[in-house]
Amino acid sequence: MSQQSVTRRSALGLLGAGAAASPLLGGAVAAAAPVSPVTGTGSTPVQGLHLQFGKDPARQMVASWITDAAVRRPRVTYGTLDGGFGAVAQAETRTYVDGTSGRTVWVHHAALDRLHPGTDYIYAVSHDGATPDAGTFRTAPAGRAPFTFTSFGDQSAPQVTWAANGSVGLDANSTPATKDIVTGIETVGPLFHLLNGDLCYANLDVDRVRTWNNFFTNNTRSARFRPWMPAAGNHEIERANGPIGLAAYQTYFRLPSTETDPELAGLWYSFTVGSVHVIVLQNDDNCLQDGGDVYINGYSGGRQLAWLERELRAARSSRDVDWVVVAMHQVMISSSDANGADLGLREKYGPLFDRYGVDLVLCGHEHDYERSLAVRGVVSGSETLTPNPVSSRTDVIDTTHGTVHMILGGGGVSGTTNQSFFKDGTAKVITAVTPNPSGGKRTSVYVKEEAVWSAVRDLEHPYGFAAFTVDPGRHPGDTTSMYVTYYNVNKPSGELSVFERFTLRRRRSDG
Numbered sequence: 001m002s003q004q005s006v007t008r009r010s011a012l013g014l015l016g017a018g019a020a021a022s023p024l025l026g027g028a029v030a031a032a033a034p035v036s037p038v039t040g041t042g043s044t045p046v047q048g049l050h051l052q053f054g055k056d057p058a059r060q061m062v063a064s065w066i067t068d069a070a071v072r073r074p075r076v077t078y079g080t081l082d083g084g085f086g087a088v089a090q091a092e093t094r095t096y097v098d099g100t101s102g103r104t105v106w107v108h109h110a111a112l113d114r115l116h117p118g119t120d121y122i123y124a125v126s127h128d129g130a131t132p133d134a135g136t137f138r139t140a141p142a143g144r145a146p147f148t149f150t151s152f153g154d155q156s157a158p159q160v161t162w163a164a165n166g167s168v169g170l171d172a173n174s175t176p177a178t179k180d181i182v183t184g185i186e187t188v189g190p191l192f193h194l195l196n197g198d199l200c201y202a203n204l205d206v207d208r209v210r211t212w213n214n215f216f217t218n219n220t221r222s223a224r225f226r227p228w229m230p231a232a233g234n235h236e237i238e239r240a241n242g243p244i245g246l247a248a249y250q251t252y253f254r255l256p257s258t259e260t261d262p263e264l265a266g267l268w269y270s271f272t273v274g275s276v277h278v279i280v281l282q283n284d285d286n287c288l289q290d291g292g293d294v295y296i297n298g299y300s301g302g303r304q305l306a307w308l309e310r311e312l313r314a315a316r317s318s319r320d321v322d323w324v325v326v327a328m329h330q331v332m333i334s335s336s337d338a339n340g341a342d343l344g345l346r347e348k349y350g351p352l353f354d355r356y357g358v359d360l361v362l363c364g365h366e367h368d369y370e371r372s373l374a375v376r377g378v379v380s381g382s383e384t385l386t387p388n389p390v391s392s393r394t395d396v397i398d399t400t401h402g403t404v405h406m407i408l409g410g411g412g413v414s415g416t417t418n419q420s421f422f423k424d425g426t427a428k429v430i431t432a433v434t435p436n437p438s439g440g441k442r443t444s445v446y447v448k449e450e451a452v453w454s455a456v457r458d459l460e461h462p463y464g465f466a467a468f469t470v471d472p473g474r475h476p477g478d479t480t481s482m483y484v485t486y487y488n489v490n491k492p493s494g495e496l497s498v499f500e501r502f503t504l505r506r507r508r509s510d511g
């Protein structure tokens with residue numbers, strides 16, 4: 001037996017007895033079959049393994065990985081801890097050609113169905129000739145149950161870019177917190193994570209494909225164990241990558257979208273875990289600000305907004321849903337002298353969030369931490385549609401009466417804005433953009449307002465994330481709670497500390 005065969009058998013032996021009958025191993029383990037000279041050494045490797053929930057997180061998961069070349073038979077073997085790797089799912093392959101480098105990227109997505117709720121699984125992904133890469137995950141509970149999820153945005157990717165002269169130049173977008181925050185998420189160990197846009201700022205880098213690759217390589221040590229569910233931000237809009245610049249994003253992720261137009265699929269989607277319905281939006285459709293490589297305001301022709309209203313109506317008519325959480329990138333509130341709040345979002349989303357009683361809106365875009373009081377309606381006569389606070393409480397908040405907005409943009413990117421908070425109780429709102437026919441970015445037009453909605457800001461720390469622990473209550477009609485902790489990720493070594501804790505409450509919908 002050749003050394004190569006021995007090595008391969010050893011590696012596969014780690015997969016356990018349950019895998020012996022699976023197609024993953026079928027060709028390689030048959031002792032009599034000749035071993036291809038490239039087997040185990042010549043195949044493009046598995047990179048950037050990451051998970052996403054399917055439409056039913058209690059029963060569906062998607063395992064995804066990247067390759068630098070086309071592969072044969074991309075697949076995942078999986079099973080429970082007790083049963084071993086007994087099942088196999090073939091992967092679907094998506095590709096895009098990066099419009100500036102001409103490079104093709106292959107991403108393989110294996111959808112796992114008919115899983116058991118609240119159960120730990122092991123899985124290994126592979127394709128012909130590749131060393132398998134493996135992870136674990138836990139499916140969501142069925143029905144009302146306690147669990148924890150986490151959220152931040154604006155992370156970036158650890159990056160070293162070769163300068164034009166061949167020297168090494170540090171990429172300006174990432175910081176040590178870009179990596180430390182991943183460790184922070186794993187320390188909390190949530191069921192899932194919401195990543196609120198500006199994932200890796202690939203659009204700013206000369207080598208966009210490698211930046212995306214570094215992003216997944218950095219996050220796989222968490223994202224292979226729990227789904228990181230993304231919202232696309234303005235920095236995911238890349239010149240020459242698809243009709244609205246989001247082709248890379250739509251290739252790297254397979255999200256539980258019901259949109260049938262392939263150009264729009266995966267940009268907005270929803271899922272329910274326990275009694276929490278999560279709605280993920282793509283805000284460049286509805287915000288005024290020109291923040292990406294291409295200005296795509298209005299690209300869905302109202303489809304996203306119509307879908308949002310259907311989602312909200314269905315969630316609020318369900319006796320199984322207590323909490324409605326929206327994850328998106330750009331913001332309706334901000335008192336930092338950075339991007340500012342966006343009137344387009346206030347106009348489009350505000351009435352819907354009010355009518356259907358959205359509990360919590362999680363954003364990024366501003367590279368700081370701020371949260372609002374519970375808000376409903378607008379301050380009378382305000383030209384900026386200033387969100388109207390319904391209570392001054394910041395410790396325990398009844399979201400039946402108003403929506404809490406949280407800006408969680410301290411995910412690790414440089415260019416933090418916690419030092420830019422207005423100190424005079426005001427905020428700025430983007431109320432228009434100037435048309436710019438010469439082809440440059442449209443300039444935002446700002447109007448100042450009183451930040452009567454602002455509750456808590458972290459002026460001191462640039463980086464951090466939030467964790468949300470849901471207590472579903474015991475009986476129909478009980479109060480259900482969401483315990484919120486905002487953690488700082490600190491210099492110099494990435495240790496966590498608690499900036500603040502508060503509680504959201506509302507009555508269960510089955511009362």
Ligand SMILES: [Fe+2]
Pocket residue numbers: 154198365366367413
């Ligand atoms: Fe950002």
Ligand SMILES: [Fe+2]
Pocket residue numbers: 197198233234235291329364365366
């Ligand atoms: Fe942004």
